[in-house]
Amino acid sequence: MRRVSVRVDDTLYQRLQRRALGSNLSLSDFVRSVLVQAADSRGRYIYSSQDEMLGIAIQILTLLATSIGEQSPKLLERAMLDAKAVLRERGLLDPEQDR
Structure with missing residues (x-):
């Protein structure tokens, strides 16, 4: 197995x-799973289908809200x-946005 080193800011x-x-x-x-998606063997762009699903989810949730x-x-x-609490628990809420 090969090793990859990457520097990122804090x-x-x-x-x-x-x-x-x-x-x-x-x-x-986690990083390995992201890299596997980015190097998809079928050549798909990793964000396209997720962006479409996210767009639909946002529209539905906006109508509901x-x-x-x-x-x-x-x-x-x-x-x-309640939604913020769940996002915070899962590490999906940026502390700067948690105001």
Whole structure:
């Protein structure tokens, strides 16, 4: 097995560590999985299908949040706090955005 060494700045390193923790993986295993996706043998661009799915999910969640917000603003506020808690637990919420 070959070894690859990569230097990253502290901010990126911390973000990678949070994502690895949120995925319940070691940092090495997490980075290895990202590299495997980037080197897809079928030549697919690793983000295209994920971006499409994310776009659809955002549209659906926006419609749902709008509907809930019109019916019960307090319920929407509680749901947003719960969502932030889940994202924070999984290391997916940037501390700078957690305000």
